[in-house]
Amino acid sequence: MSGGTGSIGGESVVDDLAACLLRVAEHGDREAFAVLFRHYAPRIKGYLCRLGSGEAEAEEMAQEAMLLVWRKAALYDSAKAAVGTWIFALARNLRISRLRREGRPEIDPSDPALVIDDSPGAEERTATRQDGEKVRAALARLSPEQRDVVTLSFYEDHPHSEIARRLGVPLGTVKSRLRLAMKHFRDLMGGVS
Amino acid sequence: MSAAFHPSDDFLLAYAAGSLDEAASLLVATHLALCPLCRAESERLETIGGVLLEHQEPVPLGDEALTSALSRLDGEGAPPSRPVPSIRTKAKFALLPEPLRTYVGQELESLAWRRMAKGIEGVVLLDRGAARLRLVRLAPSVRIRRHGHSGREMTLVLDGGFKQDDKRYTRGDVAMADETMVHAMEVDADGPCLCLSLLDAPLKLTGLVGLLVNPFLRK
Numbered sequence: 001m002s003g004g005t006g007s008i009g010g011e012s013v014v015d016d017l018a019a020c021l022l023r024v025a026e027h028g029d030r031e032a033f034a035v036l037f038r039h040y041a042p043r044i045k046g047y048l049c050r051l052g053s054g055e056a057e058a059e060e061m062a063q064e065a066m067l068l069v070w071r072k073a074a075l076y077d078s079a080k081a082a083v084g085t086w087i088f089a090l091a092r093n094l095r096i097s098r099l100r101r102e103g104r105p106e107i108d109p110s111d112p113a114l115v116i117d118d119s120p121g122a123e124e125r126t127a128t129r130q131d132g133e134k135v136r137a138a139l140a141r142l143s144p145e146q147r148d149v150v151t152l153s154f155y156e157d158h159p160h161s162e163i164a165r166r167l168g169v170p171l172g173t174v175k176s177r178l179r180l181a182m183k184h185f186r187d188l189m190g191g192v193s
Numbered sequence: 194m195s196a197a198f199h200p201s202d203d204f205l206l207a208y209a210a211g212s213l214d215e216a217a218s219l220l221v222a223t224h225l226a227l228c229p230l231c232r233a234e235s236e237r238l239e240t241i242g243g244v245l246l247e248h249q250e251p252v253p254l255g256d257e258a259l260t261s262a263l264s265r266l267d268g269e270g271a272p273p274s275r276p277v278p279s280i281r282t283k284a285k286f287a288l289l290p291e292p293l294r295t296y297v298g299q300e301l302e303s304l305a306w307r308r309m310a311k312g313i314e315g316v317v318l319l320d321r322g323a324a325r326l327r328l329v330r331l332a333p334s335v336r337i338r339r340h341g342h343s344g345r346e347m348t349l350v351l352d353g354g355f356k357q358d359d360k361r362y363t364r365g366d367v368a369m370a371d372e373t374m375v376h377a378m379e380v381d382a383d384g385p386c387l388c389l390s391l392l393d394a395p396l397k398l399t400g401l402v403g404l405l406v407n408p409f410l411r412k
Contacts, residue, residue: 033262041258055252084244104211105222108291132243139241159206
């Protein structure tokens, strides 16, 4: 985990933030937006700085990301993702389109061509409600080396080579460590590979 | 049903983290549309991003940041409500799920297919320097002789199927190859095969003869 601040972690805070997002979506509630802004804008800025943006660029993009939170609030589905995950995805995609000038291809959840798993037991294998607390606990149970390669993957544009350089280990080691970490993570999450 | 062969974990992780390039992301996202297992896995990995964001060391914004954001909202009005899903049927582009359908943008028959070899046609969808993503269609029973690679090769089956190294790939499956592999492929006899093919670098050939027959080398 990267430098936790202790200001979050209680489920009640997370629930409050989800309630705020709902109020933004349903009532255009500016106070609720302000709560979200105070919590997430500095974290988005921190995330962008860590990915190499300068102070001014990160601030401008954090503002932009929060504007997207306002515009897209109605698309948030609490049954599918935690608020932090949804906002992470908005910030990530904004960065891809701004800095890399590339599209971010994503599935369309309402696409009739989407293949649904209707075989027995599919519910457990493909349950979509992703519990942030469970993911956090699984990450915490990885070895420090495995956790490093997984989390660093979120802070590099060329993850493998940059992680290898940063950790001072060969590229092949990063790749094999990542494979093991992902397998371990999946086991901890109870997924099927 | 989920696919039988999936992109490797590092691709799924890079896709969730946002570091994967657009061409590879399009192939991965199209696989996700066809594979509920990987879709769930991808959501779990995205949740790691959310957890990291929650624990991210905050970097304070300027004093006026919130005021300025709120005043920008004045020009925005209330957030738009959730759009009503459009009424669409599978029929027209049934073979192409989103996001691929939007990138292709038209019916398969009206694309500018170019002959790559006997029984093989392709059309480039994205060409980003080293990475090139193509739709490729192959006639029944077409064979591609043994070849190696100088980079990664990723093939997503959209229709029909092929055999490679004694494994049979059908709709939704992803065949992965890298510089360590040498393989041959043969399209199923019972119908043509439509694939999405990602090449990171031109194929390395096992022999000079390969140069003449290996269609993926040509642009």
